Amino acid sequence: MNIAFIGLGNMGGKMAHNLLKAGLNVSGFDLSEIAIEHFAKAGGVVCESPQAAAKNADVVITMLPAAKHVKDVYLGENGVFEVLKAGSLCIDSSTIDPQTIKDLAAVAEAKGIKICDAPVSGGTIGAGAGTLTFMVGAAAQTFQDAQPILSHMGKNLVHCGEVGAGQIAKICNNMILGISMIAVAEGMALGAKLGIDTKALAGVINTSSGRCWSSEVCNPWPGISENAPAGRGYTDGFATGLMLKDMGLAIEAAAQVKQPILMGGLAEQMYQQRCLQGHAGLDFSSIIQQYLAPENNE
Amino acid sequence: MNIAFIGLGNMGGKMAHNLLKAGLNVSGFDLSEIAIEHFAKAGGVVCESPQAAAKNADVVITMLPAAKHVKDVYLGENGVFEVLKAGSLCIDSSTIDPQTIKDLAAVAEAKGIKICDAPVSGGTIGAGAGTLTFMVGAAAQTFQDAQPILSHMGKNLVHCGEVGAGQIAKICNNMILGISMIAVAEGMALGAKLGIDTKALAGVINTSSGRCWSSEVCNPWPGISENAPAGRGYTDGFATGLMLKDMGLAIEAAAQVKQPILMGGLAEQMYQQRCLQGHAGLDFSSIIQQYLAPENNE
Amino acid sequence: MNIAFIGLGNMGGKMAHNLLKAGLNVSGFDLSEIAIEHFAKAGGVVCESPQAAAKNADVVITMLPAAKHVKDVYLGENGVFEVLKAGSLCIDSSTIDPQTIKDLAAVAEAKGIKICDAPVSGGTIGAGAGTLTFMVGAAAQTFQDAQPILSHMGKNLVHCGEVGAGQIAKICNNMILGISMIAVAEGMALGAKLGIDTKALAGVINTSSGRCWSSEVCNPWPGISENAPAGRGYTDGFATGLMLKDMGLAIEAAAQVKQPILMGGLAEQMYQQRCLQGHAGLDFSSIIQQYLAPENNE
Amino acid sequence: MNIAFIGLGNMGGKMAHNLLKAGLNVSGFDLSEIAIEHFAKAGGVVCESPQAAAKNADVVITMLPAAKHVKDVYLGENGVFEVLKAGSLCIDSSTIDPQTIKDLAAVAEAKGIKICDAPVSGGTIGAGAGTLTFMVGAAAQTFQDAQPILSHMGKNLVHCGEVGAGQIAKICNNMILGISMIAVAEGMALGAKLGIDTKALAGVINTSSGRCWSSEVCNPWPGISENAPAGRGYTDGFATGLMLKDMGLAIEAAAQVKQPILMGGLAEQMYQQRCLQGHAGLDFSSIIQQYLAPENNE
8 A cells, every 4th residue: 555645744744653663665745855854764665746755656645834835835836636536535634714625525536536624633642642642523434434544643532523524623712712712821821810829720620610621621820730831841742833824724724614713713813913913933822911910031 | 517598599408408419508698589499398398488497507608699699698787797706617619709708808807707718610410419619719718618618519610729719719710610611612603614524623623723612611512521511402502591690700800900811801891792782691602603694593 | 919807897897998998909708698698788708717818818817706717717717827828918817815816927927928917996886986996916017017907997106115015905804894893883882872972072082083984974873974884784895705805815824824814814704604694795894793783773 | 261170290280370371260179389380480370279179260170080089078177068069061081980970960960060070091101292182971961061170171072971981981981991911911822832932923813803003002921012012011001000099980880880890809909919919000911920931020
């Protein structure tokens, strides 16, 4: 089985590496010299274009920054669909809007190509350790076909529904996450200002109806959640810039189906504000700094 | 030991009942005839005023609608503080702003009276079953003194810190709850509109970073969380009007200490909007109806 | 001089009619049979495609629903740019994002074609009466060239800056409008609920620092502004669906340049909510209904 | 005629001065030594308490920071109402919630004392120049009685309705103002980021539907509105801390009548955030700094 892997960046590079470690044949492409070099060192076959990588592939995996790159790789001039044979399988692990993958699936179907969306959660650490969660949107058979390959890169394979459902699950989850993180930031900062011990407060919340992933696992107040970014200056986490990207996808998808999301609309702009102020690289839980007097943020 | 119980409504009546069942002497007062009748039937000694109930009391428990009632009962003309002897204990289980109880505590201290705030969670069901959670703000010794009494009415006694800390913990928790419920409502409604199966979506969220009490235990989409109000037309839950009250306390407390809470400020108004539209009595998870086309809300 | 007019709908049809009334030669295209019929009756030359209309044109005017249509007409297969001669002038009066027109301008420049964006305000009434305001983004010379043509369709020609500046001006203005309308709705509804006479309240606002177009010219409370949509059931105004479109453009443009707009983000979703609830066709000032008890909205 | 003036601060001191300049007898009280000194120098009779000042007064004017001070002065121990004779007139020019003045009016009426609320706009400059606008809530006869006195301190006397209507008008106006200022800040910052000349943008807005007091008279972008605070580092304007106070009154009044104000709720918190970040003293138009990259705010 020949695999083509398009997009060998922070995430894709590590995912491809896990495929190579499993002994699979992987041809790859990326625009970055460094990405290519790492991939070659790990035993990957470097190709000059996405199409070249896909020429003899049975499976194509894409891990790209945005919808336009995905469309370009599959449908663009010298695109992957031009050379793929019927019966081959495409797995797009990029995080993009659901409509784009549905549009691609319509084209693929006409050519007898199987396709699924499989965005991930788990970050670069999960990508490296092969413990990613894949949220998969696919026909039942395609999901079965994709499982053996995905299992080399992740440990949680969730079948969310038809093509697009993986993207839908991811953006809905991440929108809830983005809002609830702000909720916890506001609650912790308010409690602290009112004079309660923050550990006692977090103790109450985490055994009560306010508990959420953001209060338990990634509490924005330093020293509450073990190993959370808040304890190390908000570094090495889920970057605010990436949270902004996901919130943007939620807003865009909502607009396409004319669905209002009031808190989501506000939250997107609040993360945008953090990025404007120079904090795009910090973990998104650092948004709590918006709720502290300047001297507390130094 | 003589206990005075002021405020025998939906919550207080059931709490007093549990004290009576435990064989304690309880004198009580309420403005409502029906409340008084229930209390008398359960073996309580009916008094003509809060002061009359408190006259020979070792312990006073108050469960009242708002800060003004609490202030009036303790400090007003013919107030409880006038007749309480030094060394007696006051437990205020009302949900009010933290500053009021701190102000009362200063007065109590001067008279040698011990006082604590002990707001609850668990609703009328928890009150009836004696399984409430008490969030207690008190000096260490006062907390110890209060424990045996509280344990007849609840099963979870959390010492949150000094006087006021119980209220702080409650309003911070409930503010996070109020916001995260809206987040889940927006996420579920968006997912449904985008075409994902809502059970599959909830499955992803509840095993991922979007999970929270509102997504797991009280999901606003019907048929997701077992026994949640969403499954019975949003009845018999935590009324939107009560959530509004708690959000209002958060906003008020935040204003007192000049602490911004952007999402909280918006969320309060969104619950206010629900109440204006006639839904104050429905569970607060019914806010999801704001995100559905009218035909889905019939 | 030959003019090609692409997009003969509610706005474009009336604008083309004014050009014909001025004795100009206008060839036109639209997908709608009815639009074409009206145009022909008014003396226009009906063409089978945008390209056919543009073939011998000195000036091309486009009035289309969204950026994709504009791109398609100019750049698509059988697009207008393929047949236009160097030195000709294109005027796009559609309301779209600024980046699209800038991208088109880069292509046009390479072909020696002059182009400007000239979105309008004034609605269908202004289009009919020839009293539109044009917000023009163009090089100085192009603006001069466009003036004689635009002056047949509008009475206010504002040169906002280089290509794109017309769109920027329009979306910034309309975003402010969308927010300030909600502000006035909230202020009027609050005042009414507090018991002040709404005419007296509007009198104060309109002579004070709260005054704005939305309070003076288009007050959302019925009976305040003469001839405002509020006085006729919110009909015949600026449809909520169109306000939503413009808010969406603002959000999109803001995301492209990574600019936060918190109130804008919330306002977009509030208009989206109105549309979901079935009011897309009402004037956007009808958003005041969100702030009134149901019995007041019947 | 004897006038008692309680509250001789930045505003009250200047207002009292204008009464003295008009040759009226004014007795006054303030807690501040400096305020008293200025008042004495201007010819005022200094009194030791509000009650002392009111003892022989025909008219009492109060200009105090908050409702609790107003209540205390009129109703508290040694309050003004204790010594005022029937038929005298009270004018409260403080900005407070409407309910407080209504409650005071009920007490006053029982004693045969006339009372009105008359909050002002115009700031310390207007107070000094005697050009304030008074928004008056009063019975028709009381308004007539108050006019000759108010006319020494202001030039615009607006009768808004019954007692309380002055406060209602002011808080509704100022809430609209607070929101529309943010709208303009967002619009100007967005336009600038998108590349339009800010003067050209303001030109379009101010002749179009986005125009408002905040865009015309007090544009937050420096160099647009002549003499606006934006042109002098946001000094000498309407302090953000005062805008926050007025937004707080709107939220409080809205809560009392159960009226939702979504944008208002968010706006209050945004001004609160500005104050937390140390900008309470700057003109409220400085909120535009939240929308600029940090290097632009130095």
